Amino acid sequence: MFDALKSLIAELTGEAAQPRPFEAVDYQLAAAALLVHIASIDGDFDESERARIQQLVEARFGLAPDAARALIDDAFESEREAVDLYRFTSVLKRRLDEDGRKQVIGMLWDMAHADGSVHEFEENVVWRVAELLGVSTRERVELRREVRESLAQPLENPWYRPKE
Template sequence: MFERLVSFLKGLPPGAAGPRLEREDDPRVAAAALMFHVMNADGVRHDVEWERLNDVLSQSYGLSGDELETLIAAGEKADNEAIDLYAFTSVLKRHLDEEARIEFIRAMWEVVYADGVLHELEDNTLWRVAELIGVDRRERVLARQEAARNAPGAIGESTDE
């Protein structure tokens, strides 16, 4: 599952500014911001979630040191300053085809289940992101079930609509 997440993020094109990571329309920043948002949805940032996110961003973009810190800071700053999810989801919807959008939802579920627990706010966040980027309910639920099966000791699986 982790390899799929890395593969997905590697496929995201850089924004119009090339390697610069501060642009709001850079899909890498949008993806990082949404990952931060779902990671923090339950009000607790678990070390395992944070480590997974750092590893994914580092491996996906071949970044380390200051470059990795810049992407992480840009994603976190964008998430903290956002008033809604649309700014990020609209960027991803423009840059990703249907299969890549489904893969992104799978990747988000992997971050959610990194700590082995699904919180209702994380579930709700994934539902909203999936709706906004055009991933249907069936694909979202299948992705959640797959992530839950692959998370050792996963608890809190909710029933979907």
């Protein structure tokens, strides 16, 4: 009860706890939150998409399955609380070099294809994230083509490579 009263007073005085801003080390969380966002944007978040997020996070960040699941759970929460994509892309733009930002776009395209078709909302999200990350239209389109081709040959899929 004391916590509820303290929270009410803080809210009334404008001192309510603000959401913690991302720090540079949170780029994995930011990337995972974008994957969650794109997987759920079409209103249908199925098991194939859930499995693909798990695979991408494990492989790209070199995480064990349990650590990847924990990161994905945190990403769901962060994505749910976010009001825009900038919260995630600003962290990625500061933390990653050009190649790293392109890899994020590749992961998003991979995620968009996870359920077998790319919805126009998913295309729009990839476009907006690419713009915010400074990935050119030409590179975004080329990454989409590369992902489509790699999905036809899953053993050669570059988006599953662990980060070096």
